[in-house]
Amino acid sequence: MKAPFFNAPIFRQLIEFKSSTYTYIIGCHKTGKAVIIDPVVDTVSRDIQIIRDLNLDLIYGLNTHVHADHITGTNSLKTVFPTMKSVLSSKSGGEADKYVSDGEIIEIGGLKLEVRETPGHTNGCLTYVEHSLRSAFTGDALLIRACGRTDFQQGNPASLFDSVHDKIFTLPEDYVVYVGHNYNGVLQTTVWEEKNLNPRLTKSKDQFVEIMKNLKLNYPKQIDKAVPANMVDGKGH
Amino acid sequence: MKAPFFNAPIFRQLIEFKSSTYTYIIGCHKTGKAVIIDPVVDTVSRDIQIIRDLNLDLIYGLNTHVHADHITGTNSLKTVFPTMKSVLSSKSGGEADKYVSDGEIIEIGGLKLEVRETPGHTNGCLTYVEHSLRSAFTGDALLIRACGRTDFQQGNPASLFDSVHDKIFTLPEDYVVYVGHNYNGVLQTTVWEEKNLNPRLTKSKDQFVEIMKNLKLNYPKQIDKAVPANMVDGKGH
Ligand SMILES: [Fe+2]
Ligand SMILES: [Fe+2]
Numbered sequence: 001m002k003a004p005f006f007n008a009p010i011f012r013q014l015i016e017f018k019s020s021t022y023t024y025i026i027g028c029h030k031t032g033k034a035v036i037i038d039p040v041v042d043t044v045s046r047d048i049q050i051i052r053d054l055n056l057d058l059i060y061g062l063n064t065h066v067h068a069d070h071i072t073g074t075n076s077l078k079t080v081f082p083t084m085k086s087v088l089s090s091k092s093g094g095e096a097d098k099y100v101s102d103g104e105i106i107e108i109g110g111l112k113l114e115v116r117e118t119p120g121h122t123n124g125c126l127t128y129v130e131h132s133l134r135s136a137f138t139g140d141a142l143l144i145r146a147c148g149r150t151d152f153q154q155g156n157p158a159s160l161f162d163s164v165h166d167k168i169f170t171l172p173e174d175y176v177v178y179v180g181h182n183y184n185g186v187l188q189t190t191v192w193e194e195k196n197l198n199p200r201l202t203k204s205k206d207q208f209v210e211i212m213k214n215l216k217l218n219y220p221k222q223i224d225k226a227v228p229a230n231m232v233d234g235k236g237h
Numbered sequence: 238m239k240a241p242f243f244n245a246p247i248f249r250q251l252i253e254f255k256s257s258t259y260t261y262i263i264g265c266h267k268t269g270k271a272v273i274i275d276p277v278v279d280t281v282s283r284d285i286q287i288i289r290d291l292n293l294d295l296i297y298g299l300n301t302h303v304h305a306d307h308i309t310g311t312n313s314l315k316t317v318f319p320t321m322k323s324v325l326s327s328k329s330g331g332e333a334d335k336y337v338s339d340g341e342i343i344e345i346g347g348l349k350l351e352v353r354e355t356p357g358h359t360n361g362c363l364t365y366v367e368h369s370l371r372s373a374f375t376g377d378a379l380l381i382r383a384c385g386r387t388d389f390q391q392g393n394p395a396s397l398f399d400s401v402h403d404k405i406f407t408l409p410e411d412y413v414v415y416v417g418h419n420y421n422g423v424l425q426t427t428v429w430e431e432k433n434l435n436p437r438l439t440k441s442k443d444q445f446v447e448i449m450k451n452l453k454l455n456y457p458k459q460i461d462k463a464v465p466a467n468m469v470d471g472k473g474h
Contacts, residue, residue, distance in 0.1 A: 005411060
């Protein structure tokens with residue numbers, strides 16, 4: 001099987017239906033090097049097949065944060081692609097092969113993923129920016145017309161407000177925002193849309209904090225299983 | 238509300254979870270003109286909101302074919318955007334404001350959607366190709382590692398085989414293929430992948446016909462409601 005010819009970076013968005021999680025595969029078409037962002041253990045065999053079909057060299061499995069709603073697929077991926085390294089924020093408190101911090105650049109062949117720390121949903125939340133793709137991968141910091149909750153793990157609405165305003169809304173307005181979840185079947189948004197239309201993040205910081213304190217959300221179904229598993233990189237799953 | 242500034246064509250893929258249908262919004266960033274492909278009545282209010290948020294001028298609502306698994310949202314869209322015209326294949330037998338045939342070009346501001354007739358799943362199946370986006374929208378003619386079924390409506394496996402080979406596999410191999418449905422959370426494929434990896438369409442024509450005759454699929458749940466509704470452009474829904 002020869003590798004496919006592509007004349008532009010390889011980009012795949014994927015959805016895991018149970019937790020409505022988005023997974024992303026980003027590859028350099030010149031070198032075949034690739035990363036996966038937020039793989040889910042339930043759909044990891046699908047993702048492995050795509051990586052094999054496209055003959056990609058998977059170098060990193062990145063988690064935007066220690067997830068509470070699904071178990072990461074990074075450990076499963078490592079058993080199939082032994083040279084892949086799992087990546088987490090140095091502030092996450094979780095286990096990983098490689099830790100990254102604000103301002104660092106992760107090279108994927110000719111592509112460059114810029115690491116931006118965007119705490120508030122958890123302490124270790126990261127947003128990844130790929131400028132040549134004019135895209136940001138925000139995990140649960142910024143969602144489509146919403147944002148990650150701040151009522152468990154190390155949730156802090158004031159710090160989430162600052163993260164989004166200082167690290168995401170400062171990007172060019174046409175940048176596409178690829179989020180961690182969406183429950184309405186919407187797959188992407190833009191910096192412009194969220195800056196102008198996000199019902200929470202267009203409010204003042206005080207109002208935002210008030211909104212986030214009064215969401216009255218249900219206790220997440222998978223949290224007691226998912227967080228301990230994800231703190232050790234999905235080991236045992 | 239000012240319209241957002243974009244420096245590249247506007248493209249949105251959306252998913253309707255009940256029927257796993259993909260809807261697409263394609264817009265010209267210079268003129269704001271846009272079309273929607275395969276809107277679903279159940280998610281049409283979501284799509285209307287996106288079109289309004291992006292301040293798009295929706296000129297056409299295109300159905301790749303008369304669907305059997307969901308009711309089209311074109312009629313609902315026309316009540317909200319009265320200048321929008323619904324579009325179907327001239328060979329579909331269904332009602333629409335505008336009919337198109339093989340080789341026609343639908344202009345969306347500076348974008349050009351080329352119409353390719355790809356019958357076999359139904360008589361009126363169309364594939365739309367936008368060459369500047371290096372993308373093809375195949376409806377149910379070609380699916381990811383699969384294809385539309387040929388055991389109802391005007392299904393004909395031999396003609397589906399020819400459609401895919403003559404009208405889709407002849408595109409450049411890096412063209413992204415955006416399909417009508419996927420049940421595994423995969424959002425896109427490429428001409429290269431399906432030409433090389435599609436388990437049905439890499440077979441000979443005779444073998445393909447044999448495979449399609451022996452799929453033993455369930456009778457589609459919504460067909461008795463969906464087909465009559467879609468033959469009249471979703472009117473009454
Ligand atoms: Fe989360
Ligand atoms: Fe269909």
